[in-house]
Amino acid sequence: MRNLLLFIFVLSSVFSYGQIEANRTAYDFGELYPNAQTYIDIEFTNHTTDKHFLLNVQKPRDVYYIFSSKVLLPDSSITIRLKINEGKKGKFNHDVDIYFSDRDQPITIQLKGNVKEVSQNPLTACPDFNSSPPSGVQRYNFALTIKVVDSLTREPIHRAKVALIHNNKQVGYFTTNRDGIIRKEVPIGLYLLATQKSNYSNNFKESYVNFQQNYILIQLQQPSEEPVYEEEVYAEEPQIEEDEGSIIEIEITETPPIQEIPEETTPILEENSEMVETPNYNDTTDLKDLPDSLFDVNHFKLNNITFILDVSSSMNAVGKLELLKLSMTELVDILRDDDLITILKYSSSVDVVVESLSGKEKEEIISGVAGLTTSSSTAGGDAIEEAYRMNKQNYNDKRNNIVIMITDGAFNKGSNTYLETIGSHYEKQGIIFSVVGIKTSKYITSHMENVVSKGGGDFIEVRSVEDAETKIISEIKRTSFRGR
Numbered sequence: 001m002r003n004l005l006l007f008i009f010v011l012s013s014v015f016s017y018g019q020i021e022a023n024r025t026a027y028d029f030g031e032l033y034p035n036a037q038t039y040i041d042i043e044f045t046n047h048t049t050d051k052h053f054l055l056n057v058q059k060p061r062d063v064y065y066i067f068s069s070k071v072l073l074p075d076s077s078i079t080i081r082l083k084i085n086e087g088k089k090g091k092f093n094h095d096v097d098i099y100f101s102d103r104d105q106p107i108t109i110q111l112k113g114n115v116k117e118v119s120q121n122p123l124t125a126c127p128d129f130n131s132s133p134p135s136g137v138q139r140y141n142f143a144l145t146i147k148v149v150d151s152l153t154r155e156p157i158h159r160a161k162v163a164l165i166h167n168n169k170q171v172g173y174f175t176t177n178r179d180g181i182i183r184k185e186v187p188i189g190l191y192l193l194a195t196q197k198s199n200y201s202n203n204f205k206e207s208y209v210n211f212q213q214n215y216i217l218i219q220l221q222q223p224s225e226e227p228v229y230e231e232e233v234y235a236e237e238p239q240i241e242e243d244e245g246s247i248i249e250i251e252i253t254e255t256p257p258i259q260e261i262p263e264e265t266t267p268i269l270e271e272n273s274e275m276v277e278t279p280n281y282n283d284t285t286d287l288k289d290l291p292d293s294l295f296d297v298n299h300f301k302l303n304n305i306t307f308i309l310d311v312s313s314s315m316n317a318v319g320k321l322e323l324l325k326l327s328m329t330e331l332v333d334i335l336r337d338d339d340l341i342t343i344l345k346y347s348s349s350v351d352v353v354v355e356s357l358s359g360k361e362k363e364e365i366i367s368g369v370a371g372l373t374t375s376s377s378t379a380g381g382d383a384i385e386e387a388y389r390m391n392k393q394n395y396n397d398k399r400n401n402i403v404i405m406i407t408d409g410a411f412n413k414g415s416n417t418y419l420e421t422i423g424s425h426y427e428k429q430g431i432i433f434s435v436v437g438i439k440t441s442k443y444i445t446s447h448m449e450n451v452v453s454k455g456g457g458d459f460i461e462v463r464s465v466e467d468a469e470t471k472i473i474s475e476i477k478r479t480s481f482r483g484r
Helices: 002-017 238-242 320-334 362-370 380-393 418-429 442-453 465-480
Strands: 020-022 026-032 039-046 052-058 063-067 077-084 090-100 107-115 141-150 161-166 169-175 181-187 189-196 203-209 215-220 303-310 340-346 350-358 400-407 432-438 456-462
Touching: 020 107, 039 107, 052 063, 052 077, 063 090, 077 090, 077 107, 161 181, 169 181, 169 320, 169 465, 189 215, 189 465, 203 215, 203 320, 303 320, 303 380, 303 465, 320 362, 320 400, 320 432, 320 465, 340 362, 340 380, 350 362, 350 380, 380 400, 380 418, 400 465, 418 432, 432 442, 432 465, 442 456, 456 465
Parallel strands: 026 107, 141 215, 303 340, 303 400, 400 432, 432 456
Antiparallel strands: 020 039, 039 077, 052 090, 063 077, 090 107, 141 181, 161 169, 161 189, 189 203, 340 350
């Protein structure tokens, strides 16, 4: 008798368990703002050979639902769409019990999230299946909310400017409203948000956003005198500290004798002695009076540009590498077909990113820049030596021959004879050397200004998205301008 009762109990347990399964039993909506998606589709599949039915849905008042069908045929599915009420601010945690004819106990679905801001016209009805994205398909565009506040008072900041950078391109430049809010429809992905407001330090924030992570809070600080940009310190290998010449020590008062290098005696290499047409230049208009969009061969020489890009570990600070990439991408967009560009990157070693590409090969150049990542220490001196060697391969005295280094600091590894190299090439061949400083400190800025003075170039500070979009272009125009 005891065995018979045990058999009946086990049999009833098997049948009461059922064979209808949900594709998920919990969902976190995350932080919700107006226009965010506030519903989720749950799929229920009948794994039995019998027909079953949806019997009942027991839910809290703030949850709404619709279903695609009440009948579950063998080996088929139905969808139940659950929507929460976004009209109430605050956190929520709801359990929804769904009963089917295959079991006594419900399948419980847990819904949680946090309504951060209530919509002006919240929808209480559950959206119809025919008027919304299909279940299981993630939306690639969604409503992003950005709020900018004062870091101390937590008060919203009106008219703050926020630039959204995605895939090394600025996709939007927006202004906060009186509540410090920006709401825009954007694609899913990783973004750099560069925020600026007068009397505040610039802020750079990197965030991956989607319809669950659709709210970004940005806190701006008020500096006492001027923006302070922290320089990150990285430990170097012990042998570097033993080399007294490995850290930059710049003395401009006296220039050491310059040794003659045989390979530099012929400024134009035989393999690149192409004829560059030089139009007669009779225009007396100053560069500052020319339209910003003008970059023609009548006013500007063709370019032979060699870039040296710092990808050492210090460039890993939020915003630095992104500003570098944005600067390069903006410049590539204006290159003319006959401009030439070579790009080197350096950290502990020096590597070629692109070599002697023309301005019409923009996609390949941008692709090389987009793939840059950071690592290790800074062999800037070696990079300068290599950059001049490669610049000479395309040298032509009718072109604007220039080497541009983009960095955030001084060098701590590699050649320490770069000052001689910079001065020698400028004096003999007119190859200009300029430096773009990405959020550099006052100490580094002062040293780099001394460095560029040897090469006839400028030191250009880039601290904001606006700087990144304009300043390198301005330097190329300045140095290639026929009227200079």
